[in-house]
Amino acid sequence: MADELELLRAADPVPADGHRFTDGPLDARAERRLEQLLKERGEGHPSPPQARWDRHPARLGERLPPAPGRIRLAWGLVATAVVAALSLTLVLSGPSTPPAVAAPRPLAIDTGSAPVPLARLAERAAAAAGAHDAVRLRKGTHVRSWSLALSEEEPPITLPEERIVRWNADDSHTELVVATDPRHSGRPVLSDEGGDPHLVADGHVLLDRTYPPSWSDAPPQSPPPRDPARLRTYLAEAQYTDAPLTTPQLLDAVATLLDHWTLGARESAALARLLADAEGLRPVGQVTDRLGRRGQAYVNDARGVRRMLIMDPATGTVLGLESTLTEPEPAFGVEEGDVMSYSAWMP
Structure with missing residues (x-):
């Protein structure tokens, strides 16, 4: 001894x-x-x-609890492992098929396509609203989205999800959210469920919940009006402001609206007319969205972010909204041209 x-x-x-x-x-x-x-x-x-x-x-030599800096390093190592796994997926699948979790590139305007002024598109939307078989307003949404999760301590990751919200006659509703990227069906998808980045299977259920009956007369829970002027006020209330909305704020309010409602033809016509009167929203031509749909693109640039609105050229229905950085943000590890968010709404 x-x-x-x-x-x-x-x-x-x-x-x-x-x-x-x-x-x-x-x-x-x-x-x-x-x-x-x-x-x-x-x-x-x-x-x-x-x-x-x-x-x-x-x-x-026993390991002591890690210091905060070591925790950040460990997160970085996890993210590095995820990137390594994605790189391996790319190698195994070939250079022409990028992994499902890769950040989407900005949508490209079709070369040679003719821009359609928003005023003309609003006229087409009004004509569609007057048809006998016009689509009707429905509470609930079906949306596929890509969002870039940012942190000053961890590298950015892109989270692709699909969400379906359906309301019942008794004012109860269900919400289903799955991790999926329609560009690469069947491939693994990156999720931050639980607070840590990790790969999950395509179609992995993130949320499946039924909510009890509820009702509200405040936007965006209340039905949107069919008059452009009243719709502007409605969207401002949905953004919790009494001040007139700037064009970037208006586009963000449109996303909020479409995350709660599937617009009918008359509501889409009112929205198209409202957007036609917005300043700094210019037509740039035709694009193919991330679900393969053809649409007309309208762009607004403000404070380092370019927002691109995609609309159906025949009915004026909003198909999608993309936000892209026009300036780098080194503190968050993002560069000019990185897609911050994208939403594609479906009937």
Whole structure:
């Protein structure tokens, strides 16, 4: 026992009266001493008292709880592992089929396509609203979205999801959210469910819940009006402001509206007329959205973000909304041209 205690004392890199008591790595000499001690224990020498091992864990090389910086590093290692897994997926699947979790590139305007002014599109929407088989307003939504999760401490990750909200006659409703990327059906999808980035199977259920009956007469829960002026007020209330909406705020309010309602033809016509009167929303031509639908694109640039609204050229229905950075944000690890968010709404 005396020999083992001497070896323990010699292996301790910090003496009991040292200013760094219990804090410091083992030097080479101490490592050799500790290795000798462990070897002798394995050859039949009696073990030292357990209390001494518990009292000074750092002396024996036991890992202490990580500091905050180490936690951030561990998250980075997880993200690195995810990136490595994605790179492997790309290698195995070939260069022409990028992995499902890759960040979507900005939508490209079709070369040679003719821009359609919003005023003309509003006229088409009004004509569609007057048809006998015009689509009717329905509470609830079906949307596929890609959003970039940002943090000053972790690398950005793109989260593709599909959400379906359906309301019942008794004012109860169900919400189903799955992790899926329609561009690459069947491929793994990146999720941050539980607070950690990890790969999940395509179609993995993130939320499946039924809510009890509820009703509200406040936007966006109340039905949207069919008059452009009243719709503008409605959208401002949905954004919790009494001030006139700027065009970026208006587009954000449109996304909020479509995340709660599937518009009918008359509501779409009112929205198209409202958008036609918005400043700084210019037509740029035809695009193919991420669900393969052809639409007319209208762009607004403001404060480092470009918002692109995609609308059905025949009915004026809003198909999608994309937000792309026009300036880099080094603090968040994002560059110019990165897609911040994209939503594709479906009937």
